[in-house]
Amino acid sequence: MxxxxxxxxxxxxxxxxxxxxxxxxxxxxxxxxxxxxNFFRSPSQVMEAPPTETEVFRIGGLVEEGTLVRDDGETIRFSVTDGGATVPVVFTGVLPDLFEENQGMVGTGRYVEGVFQASEILAKHDETYMPKEVVDALKAQGMYQEPET
Incomplete structure (x- = not known):
C-alpha cells in the first residue's frame, strides 16, 4: 500500500x-x-487615447493630400488620416518608392508632443494592396473605397 x-x-x-x-x-x-x-492604432485611436511617449506602436491610414513636405535633408513631414482624425508624422530617412499622398501607409514609432515620430515607414507594394489594419481603420470611419479592378 x-x-x-x-x-x-x-x-x-x-x-x-x-x-x-x-x-x-x-x-x-x-x-x-x-x-x-508593436500594437496597431488608427489616427482616431491615437487622438482619443494618446499613448505614452515611450510606447512604440504602429499607425496606419492614408497620407493626407497636401501635407507631404520634404525638408532640405532627409526629414519628411506629412499627416496620416483615417477620415476621423489626422496625426502629424515626421520621418528621417528614405521613403519607400511607392509612398505618395492619398495612398495607404503604416509607420512604426512613438507619439511625442502631438507628433508621431516614425522610425520606419511602409507603403503599399502594388496598386491594390493595403494592410488589413489600415483597411479596417478606414472602414470604421467610412473612408474606405474598394480598389478598381
Missing part, C-alpha cells in the same frame, strides 16, 4: 513541477517579446 501512495505522490510532484515550468517559461517568453510587439 505504501508503494502505491509513493508512486501517486511522485506523479503529483512531477505534474506540479511541469506546471510551474510551463508558467515560468510562458512568463519569460512574454517578457522577452515585450519590446518586439
Amino acid at each position: 505504501a508503494l502505491k501512495s509513493l508512486k501517486k505522490q511522485r506523479r503529483i510532484q512531477v505534474v506540479a513541477l511541469a506546471a510551474v515550468a510551463l508558467i515560468v517559461s510562458t512568463g519569460l517568453i512574454g517578457y522577452a517579446m515585450r519590446d518586439g510587439i
